[in-house]
Amino acid sequence: MDSRHQRIVFLGPPACGKGTQVSMLAARSGLPTVVTGEMLRRSAAAGTPTGLAAKEYMDRGDLVPDSVLNRLVSETLEDPAYAGGFILDGYPRTVDQAKFLTGYLQERQTPLTDVVAIEVPHDMLVRRQAGRLICKSCGRVYNRHYLPPPSEGRCACGGELYQRADDSEEVIRTRLEVYRTNTAPLLAYFRRQGVLREVDGSGVPQRVQESILAVLDRGGGPA
Numbered sequence: 001m002d003s004r005h006q007r008i009v010f011l012g013p014p015a016c017g018k019g020t021q022v023s024m025l026a027a028r029s030g031l032p033t034v035v036t037g038e039m040l041r042r043s044a045a046a047g048t049p050t051g052l053a054a055k056e057y058m059d060r061g062d063l064v065p066d067s068v069l070n071r072l073v074s075e076t077l078e079d080p081a082y083a084g085g086f087i088l089d090g091y092p093r094t095v096d097q098a099k100f101l102t103g104y105l106q107e108r109q110t111p112l113t114d115v116v117a118i119e120v121p122h123d124m125l126v127r128r129q130a131g132r133l134i135c136k137s138c139g140r141v142y143n144r145h146y147l148p149p150p151s152e153g154r155c156a157c158g159g160e161l162y163q164r165a166d167d168s169e170e171v172i173r174t175r176l177e178v179y180r181t182n183t184a185p186l187l188a189y190f191r192r193q194g195v196l197r198e199v200d201g202s203g204v205p206q207r208v209q210e211s212i213l214a215v216l217d218r219g220g221g222p223a
């Protein structure tokens with residue numbers, strides 16, 4: 001895959017494996033990533049005004065207001081580190097965000113090249129999400145059901161594993177509903193722009209990555 005000047009968005013419901021796939025693709029391609037959920041969690045932990053305001057929405061499983069995200073992402077993309085291409089994970093998540101991003105990139109004559117949509121059946125999403133464990137030290141993601149850690153509560157790096165506050169069952173239901181209502185309409189939006197690449201995310205991570213590389217290589221066209 002020639003990753004020069006690829007500007008890629010990843011879309012998919014919570015726990016579809018998006019984070020894992022983005023990390024794998026970033027490692028292979030060298031493209032820098034912008035992971036909005038992680039940025040917001042870091043700001044909240046640091047106690048910044050934006051972070052603290054965002055935390056209330058995040059803890060409920062609701063979306064943080066568009067204006068906050070639009071500013072966060074556009075300010076981030078001003079950094080020359082992203083001039084040669086990037087991968088966006090977690091943004092855009094509403095049609096308004098998508099329109100803002102499209103306009104922002106159009107002004108710079110650097111439109112999105114690909115929007116990868118990962119699809120996973122609903123019941124698998126709930127099981128994946130409820131079993132998710134994350135390493136406090138290195139950020140690696142495990143799953144009680146699908147990808148258990150080498151020892152109870154510990155990562156391979158020795159770090160302590162934790163469950164995200166918004167991975168409780170009630171919040172999971174809210175987040176899936178929020179995705180269905182706000183984010184799923186983006187599929188049609190990007191399909192119309194001719195950049196949507198749909199990928200089956202129900203297989204093992206390596207298999208899903210191969211499907212992603214295949215759709216990126218052929219620009220979404222037929223094999």
Ligand code: AMP
Nearest residue numbers: 036037057058062063064069090091093
């Ligand atoms: P994630 O780690 O991508 O699942 O994001 C965790 C939480 O951060 C979401 O449930 C939202 O509350 C918030 N968040 C992340 N990205 C966005 C976005 N683009 N728009 C609104 N809220 C967001």
